[in-house]
Amino acid sequence: MKKILFLALFGFGSFCASAQEEIDTLKVHRQILDSLFIEEVEKPKTSQKPKVLHAEPLYIDLIRDLGARKGEKEWNVGFGMQDKRRYDEFHALIEYEWAPIDRLGLEVELPVSLYSFRNGNSEGAIPANTLESIKVAGQYTFLVSEKRNTSLAVGYIHEFALVDFEKMGKMNAFKGNLFNPFFVAAKRWGSNYHTLIYTGPRIEKGYGKQAEVGFETNYNLHYMVSGTRNFIGLELNQEFVNGKSTATLRPQMRLGLAENLMIGIVSTIPVAQPDAGLGSFVRIIYEPGFKAMH
The missing domain is CATH 1.10.287 (Helix Hairpins)
Known part of the structure; x- marks a missing residue:
């Protein structure tokens, strides 16, 4: 025994x-x-400058990777929907971003918003369908610290706001401007954990109207799977306008479908917003020329 x-x-x-x-x-x-x-x-290859790998948020994304290198480019197509209680709000966007020189990223984006009553309910009014703006932006990474796995950048977004689809051709297509300077700080902790903060004022000025000033702060925490660009994470978007604060949680994940093709999936969870319900967002990311060697 x-x-x-x-x-x-x-x-x-x-x-x-x-x-x-x-x-x-x-x-x-x-x-x-x-x-x-x-x-x-x-x-770095040849004369390129050093770069630190950071996870990029999927909803309020960056103009280009922090520490972008000359020749990098990317196409994004996004689709989203959010419950607005009485009606549904649909978003779509197409954007192209590229780096003409090391550490400088540029972007052009066309965002579209469409609205539909829910369950046949047509009471009250809903916003008009619109191509929201022609959006152009730039971002420069002024600090890349390989020792501390940290990158700092500044940027500027300018949107030429457009009138509703119904008014196109009947009046001036442009109705105002939106000014949005911003600052980005990102750090990778070890090999897998990534934090990033994106913040700055947002000033909307319609023609003949008083400017509306707001302030945005976006907090991000991601875990990137070893040896891949796949990640899971949380994006917290916070906005201050007219003394009021609104916050939205956006749990998210990114999956690589091919060496140069990824998909990002985002859930939208408004915090203490009675007029907004749950939503979702999908971003398809295509990087021409990107090729992994491992």
Whole structure:
């Protein structure tokens, strides 16, 4: 009996040791993959400047990667919907971003908003369908610290606001301007955890109208899967307008479908907003010329 018990304990101990060894081997393999991927992204080629890998938020995204390198480019197509209680709000966008020189990113975007009554209810008024604006933007990364895995950038977004579709051709197509300077600070903690803050004033000035001044702060926390660009995370968008604050939580994930093609999936959860319900957003990201070597 003692011999059988001894053999059983010995076998169990060997199994545990083997399982632990397999776990340790897998952990080391993931660390190696992650290190190789980070090195691949960050290591400069020829005369390029250094770059730190950061997770980019999916809803309020950056103009270009922090520390962008000359020649990088990206197409984005986005679709979203949000419950506005009495009606549904649909969003769509197409944008192109590129880096003409190291650390400078530029972007052109066309955002569209469409509205529809819910469940056949047509009481009251809903906003008019519109191509919201012609949006142009620039972003410059003025600090890249490889030692601290930190990047700092400043940027500016200018939107030429457009009238509703129904008014197009009947009056001046442009109805005002939106000015949005911003600051970005991002840090990677170890190999997998990423934090980023994006903040700045937002000034909307319609022709013949008084300017409306607001302030936006967006907080981001992401976990990037080792050896990939896949991540899960949380984006918190907070806006201050006329002394009132609104906040929206946006849990999100990004998945690589191919070396140069990714999809981002976002949920929208308004915080203490009685006139807004749940929503969702999908972003398709295509990077011409991007090729992973690992």
